[in-house]
Structure formats: C-alpha cells, structure tokens
Amino acid sequence: xxxxxxxxxxxxxxxxxxxxxxxxxxxxxxxxxxxxxxxxxxxxxxxxxxxxxxxxxxxxxxxxxxxxxxxxxxxxxxxxxxxxxxxxxxxxxxxxxxxxxxxxxxxxxxxxxxxxxxxxxxxxxxxxxxxxxxxxxxxxxxxxxxxxxxxxxxxxxxxxxxxxxxxxxxxxxxxxxxxxxxxxxxxxxxxxxxxxxxxxxxxxxxxxxxxxxxxxxxxxxxxxxxxxxxxxxxxxxxxxxxxxxxxxxxxxxxxxxxxxxxxxxxxxxxxxxxxxxxxxxxxxxxxxxxxxxxxxxxxxxxxxxxxxxxxxxxxxxxxxxxxxxxxxxxxxxxxxxxxxxxxxxxxxxxxxxxxxxxxxxxxxxxxxxxxxxxxxxxxxxxxxxxxxxxxxxxxxxxxxxxxxxxxxxxxxxxxxxxxxxxxxxxxxxxxxxxxxxxxxxxxxxxxxxxxxxxxxxxxxxxxxxxxxxxxxxxxxxxxxxxxxxxxxxxxxxxxxxxxxxxxxxxxxxxxxxxxxxxxxxxxxxxxxxxxxxxxxxxxxxxxxxxxxxxxxxxxxxxxxxxxxxxxxxxxxxxxxxxxxxxxxxxxxxxxxxxxxxxxxxxxxxxxxxxxxxxxxxxxxxxxxxxxxxxxxxxxxxxxxxxxxxxxxxxxxxxxxxxxxxxxxxxxxxxxxxxxxxxxxxxxxxxxxxxxxxx
Numbered sequence: 001x002x003x004x005x006x007x008x009x010x011x012x013x014x015x016x017x018x019x020x021x022x023x024x025x026x027x028x029x030x031x032x033x034x035x036x037x038x039x040x041x042x043x044x045x046x047x048x049x050x051x052x053x054x055x056x057x058x059x060x061x062x063x064x065x066x067x068x069x070x071x072x073x074x075x076x077x078x079x080x081x082x083x084x085x086x087x088x089x090x091x092x093x094x095x096x097x098x099x100x101x102x103x104x105x106x107x108x109x110x111x112x113x114x115x116x117x118x119x120x121x122x123x124x125x126x127x128x129x130x131x132x133x134x135x136x137x138x139x140x141x142x143x144x145x146x147x148x149x150x151x152x153x154x155x156x157x158x159x160x161x162x163x164x165x166x167x168x169x170x171x172x173x174x175x176x177x178x179x180x181x182x183x184x185x186x187x188x189x190x191x192x193x194x195x196x197x198x199x200x201x202x203x204x205x206x207x208x209x210x211x212x213x214x215x216x217x218x219x220x221x222x223x224x225x226x227x228x229x230x231x232x233x234x235x236x237x238x239x240x241x242x243x244x245x246x247x248x249x250x251x252x253x254x255x256x257x258x259x260x261x262x263x264x265x266x267x268x269x270x271x272x273x274x275x276x277x278x279x280x281x282x283x284x285x286x287x288x289x290x291x292x293x294x295x296x297x298x299x300x301x302x303x304x305x306x307x308x309x310x311x312x313x314x315x316x317x318x319x320x321x322x323x324x325x326x327x328x329x330x331x332x333x334x335x336x337x338x339x340x341x342x343x344x345x346x347x348x349x350x351x352x353x354x355x356x357x358x359x360x361x362x363x364x365x366x367x368x369x370x371x372x373x374x375x376x377x378x379x380x381x382x383x384x385x386x387x388x389x390x391x392x393x394x395x396x397x398x399x400x401x402x403x404x405x406x407x408x409x410x411x412x413x414x415x416x417x418x419x420x421x422x423x424x425x426x427x428x429x430x431x432x433x434x435x436x437x438x439x440x441x442x443x444x445x446x447x448x449x450x451x452x453x454x455x456x457x458x459x460x461x462x463x464x465x466x467x468x469x470x471x472x473x474x475x476x477x478x479x480x481x482x483x484x485x486x487x488x489x490x491x492x493x494x495x496x497x498x499x500x501x502x503x504x505x506x507x508x509x510x511x512x513x514x515x516x517x518x519x520x521x522x523x524x525x526x527x528x529x530x531x532x533x534x535x536x537x538x539x540x541x542x543x544x545x546x547x548x549x550x551x552x553x554x555x556x557x558x559x560x561x562x563x564x565x566x567x568x569x570x571x572x573x574x575x576x577x578x579x580x581x582x583x584x585x586x587x588x589x590x591x592x593x594x595x596x597x598x599x600x601x602x603x604x605x606x607x608x609x610x611x612x613x614x615x616x617x618x619x620x621x622x623x624x625x626x627x628x629x630x631x632x633x634x635x636x637x638x639x640x641x642x643x644x645x646x647x648x649x650x651x652x653x654x655x656x657x658x659x660x661x662x663x664x665x666x667x668x669x670x671x672x673x674x675x676x677x678x679x680x681x682x683x684x685x686x687x688x689x690x691x692x693x694x
Contacts, residue, residue: 030345032284033270036119037194037242039081040268044135044243045216046076047259070253073260082245085252086113100385101392101620103281103288105272108619109425114247116273116429116617118283121244121266122193122437123430125609126547128264128537135243135265137534140214149577154530155223155236157586160571162506162526169504172497172661175406175598177452179659180497181352182641183407183443186399188344188353189279190614191436192270195239209237216240219535221527236523240535244268266433267536271344273431274618275399277392280360282343290319291343292384298372299384300365302341309484310650313365315340315347315358315476328477340476351451351472352492355485362648364391367679374683386682390636393622396615398641402659404611408604409597416608420615423624429617432610434544437536438585439606441529442599445500445589449507452491453483456652458664461487469507486650493645493654496661500598502565505589530583541587541602542580548605553579562600563590631681638675646671 050068058066077084091097091107101108105117114120131140138144139151172179196217198205208218212235220235244266248255271283280301282288293300303313317338325339325348339348342357368387372378378386405413451472453461460466464483472478479485498504506526542552553559559579560569568590576582584602591600599607615621622628622636642654652671655662662668 030270030282030284030287032286033119033192033194033268034197035081036083036245037268037270038197040243040245041196041216043077043080043082043245044265046080047073050076051262067260070256070260073256074252077256077259080245083119083247085248085255088113088249100389101274101276103285104283105274105276108274108429109617110619111425112249112428114249118272119245119268119270120247120430122191122269122433122536123428124266125432125434126539126543128266128433129539130264130537133264134262135537136214137219137531137537139531139534140219146581147578149581151581152575153222153224154527154534154583155221155227155524157530157575157583158524158526159224159227160575161568161586161590170499170501172446172499174661175497175659176493176655176661177352177448177495177497178492178641179403179406179598180443180446180448181356181492182398182403182659183440184350184353185279185356186275186395186403187436187440187443188346189275189277189395190271190273191431191440192283192344192346193267193436194242194270196242208239219531221524221531236527238528238531238535241267241532264537267437269431269436273429273614274620275392275396275614276618276620277343277360277388277395279343279347279357280364280391281388287343291341296365296368297380297383298365298368299380299382299387300368301361303361303365304340307480309358309479309486312484312649313358313362314480314484315342315354315361317341325474325476328481331477331481338476339474348474348476350469351467351475351478351488354476354479355488355492358479358485359489359644359648360391363394363644364388366647367391370679371682374679377684389620389627390682392620393628393636394639394644396622397636397639400611400615401637402641402657404607406596406659407598408608409594412594412597412601412604412608416605417612417615420621420623422616423619423621424616425619427613427617429614431614432606433536434538434584434606435610437533437538438529439588439599439603439610441585442589442603442607444525444529445506446498446598447507448495448498451488452495453487454490454494455487456490458490458494458668466491484650485648489645489649489651493651493658493662494664500589500593502568529585533583533585538584540580541582541584544584544588544606545602548602548609550601550605562592564592629681635677635679635681639677640674643671643674643676646674647676 050072054068055066086106088111091110091113097107107113109115129138130136131138131144138146198217205217206213206215208220211218212220212222214220217240219238219240221238222235223233245268246255246259246263271278282291291301293302302316304316307314318341323339340354340357342361347354347357364387367390368383371386372383404417408416447469449469451467451469453464453466455461461483464487479488545552553562556569556573559573560566563569563572572582572586572590573579588600588603588606591602593600594604597604620627623633628636641658642656645651645654645658653665653668654671654674655667656669656674
C-alpha cells in the first residue's frame with residue numbers, strides 16, 4: 001500500500017485522476033516512526049557491508065575471524081540510530097505510570113518493557129522463509145523450485161483466481177457493511193508497517209516506481225506477457241517494508257551476538273500492538289501533542305477551525321498543506337479540502353474510515369467535557385487521561401464483544417479467545433507478522449465496489465447519491481461539502497456487507513483499477529497482498545495449518561476438503577503445483593467459512609490467537625483488576641457503537657447492534673432507546689474504597 005508523493009500540480013493535471021477508478025493509499029510515518037525506519041535500514045546496510053569486509057579480510061589472512069568483533073557490531077548499532085534495548089527493572093512505578101498507559105506502550109509489561117511498544121519488530125510465530133535465509137523473498141530469483149514447481153507470479157495468481165471469478169455479487173445474509181469498516185479501523189489501531197525510503201546516504205538506490213529490478217528497497221511485481229493492466233510495463237511497482245531495528249529484551253550483549261551471527265530481516269510495527277485507540281491518539285508523544293487542543297480545559301482533542309457538520313466537529317486539517325488528498329472539482333478555484341489529521345495517517349483512505357475516526361474524536365470531547373463538569377477540580381491532564389482511558393476501553397469492548405465473535409464464529413471464538421481470566425505478564429501482546437500481513441487482510445475480499453449514502457429514511461440520498469469506490473478515496477472534501485457524516489453512517493448501518501463466494505473473491509475495483517498516484521497506471525490489491533507476504537518472509541499455507549493444529553493438505557482430495565469449489569481448487573493447483581507452495585493469504589482466504597463466522601479455520605485460528613494475546617498481555621485491559629471500578633465496568637458495558645453514533649452525529653435511528661444486517665424501519669430504534677453510560681461512576685468519591693492501581 002504505497003505512499004503518495006504527487007505534487008499539487010501533478011494531481012491537477014493528471015488525466016487519470018478522474019478517469020480511472022481506484023483505491024488510494026497513503027502510508028505516511030510520523031517523525032519518530034520514520035527515524036527508526038531509516039535507522040533500521042542504515043543498520044541493515046552497514047552490517048552487511050561490515051560482514052563483507054570481514055569475509056574479505058579473512059580470505060587474505062587465514063588467522064582472521066570470519067565474524068565481526070562485538071565492538072565493531074556495537075559501533076554500527078550505535079551509529080545507526082536504532083534505540084538500544086530498554087533495560088529490565090527500568091520502568092517507573094509512580095501513581096501516574098500505574099494508572100495510565102504510555103502513548104508508545106513502553107512499560108506496559110514491567111518485566112519486558114518493549115513488548116507491544118511502537119516501532120519494534122512484528123512478532124514471528126514461525127521462522128521466516130527467505131531465499132537466502134536472510135532477506136531475499138521467495139520469488140526474488142527465477143531459478144528456485146519449490147517441491148518441484150516454480151513459484152507463480154503474484155499477478156498471474158490474481159488474473160487466474162480473482163479476475164476469472166467475476167460472478168454475481170451476493171449480499172451477506174447476517175451482517176452489515178459496518179462489520180467491514182470496523183475491521184479496517186481496528187486493523188489500523190494495532191498495526192502500521194512503514195515502507196522503506198530512499199536515504200541521502202544512498203542516492204544510487206533507484207525509484208521503485210521506475211525500476212523492474214530487485215533492490216534493497218524494491219521488489220517489483222513481474223507481470224505475465226500480454227497483461228492488460230500493465231500496458232507497456234514489464235512490472236508493477238512495489239516498495240519493500242522497512243526492516244525493524246532489533247529490540248532484544250533488555251540484554252545488549254545477547255542482541256550484539258545475534259547481530260554478529262546474522263539475523264533474518266524483520267519488519268516493524270510503527271504502532272503499539274495494544275487495542276488502545278492509537279487511531280485517535282497516535283503512538284508517539286509528538287503526534288499525541290499535535291492532536292490535542294492545548295487550550296482546552298477538559299483535555300480536548302483539536303478539531304477543524306474552518307468547517308463544522310451541522311454543529312458537530314470535523315477533524316482538523318494536516319499542517320503544512322498542500323497534501324495528496326483530492327480537491328472538490330466543482331469548488332472555487334484555489335480552494336481545496338486538505339487531508340484530515342488523526343492518530344493514523346490512513347484516516348483519509350475512504351470516507352467510511354474517516355467517519356469512524358471523526359466519531360471517536362467527537363466522543364472524546366463529549367466525554368471529556370462531561371467528566372470535567374463532574375470533577376471541576378481535575379486538572380486538564382487528568383481529564384484527558386481519564387477520557388482516553390474510557391475511549392480505549394470502548395474500543396476493546398466493541399471489538400471483543402460485538403465484532404470478533406462474528407468474524408470467528410462462536411465455536412472458534414470459544415476455542416481461541418475464550419473467557420478473560422486476568423492479565424498474564426508472560427504473554428507477549430506484540431502483533432504477529434502473519435496476522436498483520438495475511439490473516440487480518442481477509443476483509444479485503446468483502447470490500448464493496450460502492451460506498452452507500454442514504455437519507456433519513458435509509459433510502460438513496462437525493463442530493464448526495466452513492467459513490468463508486470474510487471470516488472470515495474482521499475476525498476475528505478465530500479464530508480465537508482456533501483452532507484457530512486450522516487449519509488455515510490446510514491449507508492454503513494443500512495446496507496449489508498458482501499459475502500465472499502467462489503464467484504466473487506474481490507471486487508475488480510481493487511484487482512484491475514487500483515490507483516496509486518505516485519505510480520503510473522493502475523495496480524492490483526491481490527498482487528500487492530501476495531507480494532507483501534513474500535516480502536515479509538511468511539511461511540507457506542501448510543506450515544501455518546500445522547502451526548494451528550490443522551491437518552496438512554497434500555492431495556487434490558485433501559485440499560478439496562477445505563476448499564469445496566472444485567474449479568477453484570483446480571485453478572490454484574495448476575498455478576502452485578503443490579498445496580504447501582500456496583501463499584498463506586490466498587490459502588486462508590479461499591477456505592470454506594466456519595459456521596457462523598466469516599473466515600475459514602486457518603484465519604480463525606490466527607486471528608483468535610492474536611486477539612487473545614492482545615487482551616491477556618495488556619496490563620491496562622479494561623477488565624483487569626484495578627483498571628476500572630466495578631461500577632465503571634458496568635457502565636462501560638452499557639455503551640455501544642450505536643450509542644457513539646447517536647451522540648456523535650445527526651443519525652437519530654440506529655440498530656441496537658450496528659454490525660447486524662438491519663431492515664429499516666423494522667430493525668431500527670430511536671436513539672432515545674439506546675442505553676448510554678452514567679458518568680456518575682467517575683465522580684470523585686462515588687466509588688471510594690474500590691479503586692486500586694495496577
């Protein structure tokens with residue numbers, strides 16, 4: 001999902017901007033994330049150069065070691081700019097640190113201070129698989145055979161499996177479009193993988209949009225002959241994910257020994273792994289400060305100074321415009337709708353995502369104002385932290401109570417997630433590479449080709465009709481000038497999600513007309529997902545089935561037992577030759593869904609294990625003893641996403657469960673009948689004697 005670097009003039013003059021449907025992506029790191037990403041690249045390149053020099057030295061001098069000295073490795077580590085491991089027993093134990101989580105997640109686990117923090121490596125649940133055992137992805141060279149078969153080009157896989165599956169669309173019988181949109185929002189809360197960037201120290205590195213050669217930064221997607229999408233190009237551009245700085249676990253010597261021996265490439269998570277509303281507050285102190293309204297007495301978040309939505313706030317604009325967001329083509333000359341600023345820079349990708357972000361900023365300010373009225377003696381900082389704590393808890397409750405059980409199905413949820421039994425300091429909550437790069441991308445198959453906008457009767461809006469997918473991306477001006485949040489929210493509540501079937505695996509808007517403004521022509525999300533999995537060194541489909549305790553599938557009959565459509569099985573086997581060669585994202589996506597769930601057994605296992613780790617390894621999880629009082633927990637459980645919509649928009653009728661498919665008016669309730677929290681439980685003294693700090 002490549003960043004956009006197009007200038008204002010290029011966007012204005014580009015003929016493809018309005019003519020070609022597409023799916024726009026922006027992956028912009030904040031300064032702290034960007035610095036660690038660049039430091040990791042410097043470390044990787046310099047270590048490789050050091051080891052080459054040492055080997056050359058050893059060939060000339062038989063007595064010379066083939067390995068760098070620890071002093072040499074330490075010097076490279078220090079010069080790279082990578083943070084040194086956080087020592088154990090270095091976490092503060094004051095009242096503030098026991099009551100509120102840090103913005104970067106550091107010291108959530110006092111014994112392992114870096115677990116779950118921002119800018120550390122994604123967790124490996126299985127060893128990486130690179131062609132050279134260090135950093136070259138599968139498919140990097142043409143010669144290797146895998147179980148006797150060459151690995152297929154990812155674009156060829158997309159052409160055969162996705163493009164040829166163009167049957168009719170089937171609506172989900174049970175769930176709404178909100179289920180899809182919340183999944184994207186949650187994914188952005190817990191994972192952000194920055195991409196490699198050119199550095200001034202290495203000007204010889206080519207621009208990934210202009211080369212078909214594999215480099216440190218680029219892993220271009222080769223295309224089959226006659227590919228219609230590529231036109232005259234031999235490849236589609238692809239920027240590799242940035243390597244991660246090694247974090248160790250507080251033991252510097254052990255880390256240096258690992259670096260000396262040679263570690264396989266790992267990729268970074270720029271966000272905290274915790275479900276802590278990073279989408280609202282960011283994962284760095286720099287961004288958090290930028291998002292706050294420092295003039296607010298109740299610890300409020302900044303809002304837009306130029307536009308409102310019928311009295312409700314819009315998100316603030318990014319500083320230092322212009323940026324990559326599109327302008328209103330019918331607006332006054334020279335006037336643009338800039339990109340919105342939020343805790344995650346992907347906020348502008350699509351209007352539905354922007355709407356959810358906006359709801360939570362409004363909810364923070366609503367709750368903060370109410371808490372300050374209840375406790376006028378609270379400082380601005382206390383009010384901000386208490387409000388942030390509630391918002392984070394609501395994200396956890398909505399995700400685990402209302403969303404994840406629907407994705408996994410009841411049996412898989414019980415098996416892999418189960419009942420909360422308290423904080424477990426031995427559980428590493430870090431987001432895994434397999435989860436971020438494959439399993440939680442199952443939702444891409446459910447993305448609709450349309451973004452629905454509905455009126456107060458939940459019918460097509462007369463003034464602001466529904467949009468094709470490409471019309472809704474990077475277009476925040478539409479929320480400013482075309483009815484605000486309400487029509488978009490009604491579309492998310494009032495329209496069903498798409499069902500994934502053998503005849504519809506992904507909309508052609510994503511496989512044939514994916515537009516990234518920094519790259520020429522269109523791209524393909526299926527090909528990008530498969531290439532990203534190889535870039536990250538993910539093991540193959542059968543290895544992950546074994547990891548989950550599922551049986552290997554070796555024959556046509558065996559794979560047919562988990563993917564029941566024979567035509568689909570034949571296509572996949574003709575491409576890969578052997579089930580173990582199948583890229584894990586594709587294999588997991590094609591499996592038959594579990595009863596009551598929206599994934600097959602492999603992804604249910606991987607998603608379930610990840611969610612359990614996020615919950616059980618979080619010292620500030622809302623259910624953990626000492627985080628909230630019993631009275632506060634009861635009130636938090638009364639709240640819902642439907643209530644947040646009622647309080648943060650002009651939508652006056654909602655389903656009690658916003659993820660459930662609902663028919664208007666039968667399945668809708670007046671906001672007057674949707675329960676809400678009683679904040680009296682947060683009045684100082686209301687629960688005196690029942691609060692302790694963790």
